[in-house]
Amino acid sequence: MPTVADLARALEQVAPLAYQESYDNAGLQCGDPQAEIRGVLIALDCTPAVIDEALRRGCNVVVAHHPVVFRPLKRLTGANEVEQTLIKAIKSDVAIYAAHTNLDNVLPGVNRKLAEKLGLENLRILDPKSGTLGKLITYVPTTHTDAVLQALYAAGAGQIGNYSACSFRVEGTGTFTPGTGTSPFIGEPQKPESVREERVEVLLPLHLHGAALRALRATHPYEEVAYELVKVENTNQDVGSGMIGELPEALSPAEFRRLLRAALGVPVVKHTEFDRPIKTVALCGGAGSFLIGNARRAGADAFVTGDLKYHEYFGAEGQLLLCDVGHFESEQFTGEIFRDLLTVNFKSTFAVLIAETLTNPVRYDF
Ligand SMILES: [Zn+2]
Incomplete structure (x- = not known):
């Protein structure tokens, strides 16, 4: 039976740990690398409810996008959700593996998935990395x-x-x-x-x-x-942040926002005032405000991301259609990447399931 180490090796072939950002903590979060895999549950975040679902559905590995251990831990007493998740996972022999900014930064990663859902073509990395x-x-x-x-x-x-x-x-x-x-x-x-x-x-x-x-x-x-x-010092065109591509046909800003709502299933899009047609679209799953300048310089008509702050909208008005679709919503298809990679690499040696637990802590009222 394939082991947790085999799973890590397969995922890191596509999303090498070397490509994660310096602040990140991707990789195996807890668990025995030599443990044989009985089933894998895929989620965007790893919470106690996700561990419960894994156990209920016969999985001993959780693969998540966001690392449950992001900041260093000094004690493990169950004082918060991160510690409760880890204690539950360790007690019940569930391994947790995360592919985070290393999966954001590769061509077949989070941003390509989002771009495909929006029907963008001719995809390129928005901010290719050097070094x-x-x-x-x-x-x-x-x-x-x-x-x-x-x-x-x-x-x-x-x-x-x-x-x-x-x-x-x-x-x-x-x-x-x-x-x-x-x-x-x-x-x-x-x-x-x-x-x-x-x-x-x-x-x-x-x-x-x-x-x-x-x-x-x-x-x-x-x-x-x-x-x-x-x-x-060459930039690596296959590695870096964000993505840019073109819509098959230009849309009005209102039509483009309608496309976003339909493709991502979001009830609301926060955006700047902009009245020119949208053809070139840049995007970044998660919190992508650091790429607004790159999107403008690359000639994007729209930039789609999550987690924008009030002051980050300033300066974009009239320059490009800045859209906040929500952090979770912009990354909600990431599980499909894990599912497809694990299915291709391990055929049907173990079950690969996408979590039913909704880990998005944000709700909308109208
Ligand atoms: Zn994220």
Whole structure:
């Protein structure tokens, strides 16, 4: 039976922990990584009621978007809902796993799901991150270049946007003198050698550098492998905050707000005054006010998010249609991402259920 660690590995393949924001605490919150999974309950938030539902429905793992442990705990006495959730989960052997800003920050994540629900096309990350990419340069005898490259690709290197197996190679002469006690692949100890080699360059996500170096060492024929791993400052178009895309046809602001209400099932949309057609739409699930400037600079006609404060609406009037659809509402489809990933990765080895417990603490009166 797959274990909690297997589940974490599968989710982190899509939403690597390295992509979470510095303030976040995504990953396994509690539970034994080696525990076998009997069933998974998916929820946006993990509360005592969600743990109860998990137990009732035969699940011993809860996968949530918001980490139940967000701020460090100094004691565990059940004094608040976070502590009550953890105590209940630990006592009943329920593991809790969270994929939060790491799932916000990847292309197939929270924002793409929201964008798809609104029918947006041509989706791009609104604020791509830099500092996540590196370049691996290595020198390979020409007989082994293909094998080394295949191994590096399999370890996650050489991907640029929708292009895979991207590399650059140039032939030259490598020189070395094997020391005493070596058993060189080419040449003899103490004898200067020169070999036709290729300099091979590939881009890779920095968090995969360990796997890439293991793949390099496993396939490169030399005892001592020469390589350089450097951090590059390129932005990573597949990783970052928010998303931007276009509606198939421009809508009036009122029509667009109607689309929001219908697609998200929200009774109310808080918005700025704006009277031009809406075609380009930026969005960010959850609390996305930090991206209002990015949305304006990217030429968005509308920016959809949750949790906007009064003063954040100022300055947007007349510039773009700023819409607050509610934090929970903007992320309500996140469970579908978990469900689809777990179903694809684990076929039917365990049940994958979406929670019926409504964890949104916000209600509306009219
Ligand atoms: Zn959120």
